[in-house]
Amino acid sequence: MGLSDDVRAAILEAAYVAYSPTIAPVPLRELQEREGWEYGPFERVVDEMTGDGLIEPVSSGMRYKITGRGILDAENEGGTSNG
Numbered sequence: 807m808g809l810s811d812d813v814r815a816a817i818l819e820a821a822y823v824a825y826s827p828t829i830a831p832v833p834l835r836e837l838q839e840r841e842g843w844e845y846g847p848f849e850r851v852v853d854e855m856t857g858d859g860l861i862e863p864v865s866s867g868m869r870y871k872i873t874g875r876g877i878l879d880a881e882n883e884g885g886t887s888n889g
Contacts, residue, residue, distance in 0.1 A: 813843055813851040815883065821861055821872035822880040831869035838868075 820837055824830040838848045852870070855861045860876035863869065872880070 809843070809847060810851045810854075813841075813848055814855060816841060817852065817855060817861065817870075818872070818876060818880040818883065821870060821876060825872050825877060831864040831871050833867070833869055835868040 816837060817832070817834060820832045820834075824832045834848075834852060838845070852861070852868070855876075856863065856870075858875075859873055860879055861870040862873055864871050
């Protein structure tokens with residue numbers, strides 16, 4: 807698994823966990839800093855995931871929420887704590 811796959815899986819996991827029982831925004835900047843990922847590659851994955859309709863921004867400061875498509879993708883990948 808490459809770095810962008812790791813980043814994508816971690817973003818989906820965090821957003822999926824925040825989704826249940828309510829849809830809560832995920833502070834992606836905190837995730838990026840905690841994991842030690844470089845800003846540029848991380849930002850590209852976030853942009854790709856937004857473009858693919860998996861996550862959507864809810865406010866400034868890199869706060870995103872998972873979409874219905876993102877939930878299905880997270881569950882299909884089987885890497886969620888809830889699935």
